[in-house]
Amino acid sequence: MGEPILRATNIYSGYGKLQVINGISLELHQGELVTIIGPNGSGKSTFIKTLIGLVELFSGKVEINGRDVTGKKPHEIIKEGIPIGYVPQLSNVFPSLTIEENLKMGYYTKKWDQSFHERTEELFQLFPVLKERYKQRASLLSGGERQQLALARALMPTPKILLLDEPTAALAPKLAEEMLQLILKLKRELNISILLVEQRAKRSLELSDRGYVFVTGRIAAEGTADELLAEDKIRRLYLGQRD
Numbered sequence: 001m002g003e004p005i006l007r008a009t010n011i012y013s014g015y016g017k018l019q020v021i022n023g024i025s026l027e028l029h030q031g032e033l034v035t036i037i038g039p040n041g042s043g044k045s046t047f048i049k050t051l052i053g054l055v056e057l058f059s060g061k062v063e064i065n066g067r068d069v070t071g072k073k074p075h076e077i078i079k080e081g082i083p084i085g086y087v088p089q090l091s092n093v094f095p096s097l098t099i100e101e102n103l104k105m106g107y108y109t110k111k112w113d114q115s116f117h118e119r120t121e122e123l124f125q126l127f128p129v130l131k132e133r134y135k136q137r138a139s140l141l142s143g144g145e146r147q148q149l150a151l152a153r154a155l156m157p158t159p160k161i162l163l164l165d166e167p168t169a170a171l172a173p174k175l176a177e178e179m180l181q182l183i184l185k186l187k188r189e190l191n192i193s194i195l196l197v198e199q200r201a202k203r204s205l206e207l208s209d210r211g212y213v214f215v216t217g218r219i220a221a222e223g224t225a226d227e228l229l230a231e232d233k234i235r236r237l238y239l240g241q242r243d
């Protein structure tokens, strides 16, 4: 494997005096789908936000797409054209705006080398429901459709890397599986490198190349998805399986 597309080295971060991330190193390679699992409060969201400057970095180094972005704020990362998209946990869409307007909000970072309409037509292939509902307010969408809109918005500027924080949260099992399949498709068909935080630990590991287990802001285990799924202790503690 060559240089990772995203590399975090010995990250310490948190909120003011509260240190949440205690020395995490992690890599995402080109074309990989990597899952982060771990108990509530273990720092998964904090870590993801640290990568793009939404949480204060105390020490460590962050490199994305061959660039050192350590300590950079989100607007600086956007300004430098780092091709990364982020969908926060409990993803926010703008409920009072239409689907079209929400997608435009995602498009503002795009250098205008592709028209808004071309890009939305491409994304409608992946998210047909958004085409049907294009002129409606996002508040009229179901939970699953909103998650799709949040993901589509992040995809508007054609990112090479995606950070997804629990995109299946609050979805019924069938919709959650559809969302995970869609994520797999982004990796396989669009060659997007994806760092995914998931509560549906077993299922997401099954679809992933590798995984990391976070516990109290540290990495408790890491490996290929097969290695993690085969490990008794991990199955018992983190995958909710007794055998």
Ligand SMILES: Nc1ncnc2c1ncn2[C@@H]1O[C@H](COP(=O)(O)OP(=O)(O)OP(=O)(O)O)[C@@H](O)[C@H]1O
Pocket (backbone or CB within 6 Å): 015, 018, 020, 038, 039, 040, 041, 042, 043, 044, 045, 046, 047, 089
């Ligand atoms: N804005 C904040 N200010 C202060 N502390 C915070 C803030 N956000 C999170 N924390 C604390 O940081 C710790 C890690 O939270 P984080 O949201 O990163 O965990 P998580 O692994 O994503 O959990 P979950 O699985 O519930 O989403 C928790 O103790 C939490 O209370």
Ligand SMILES: [Mg+2]
Pocket (backbone or CB within 6 Å): 044, 045, 046, 089, 165
């Ligand atoms: Mg979280």
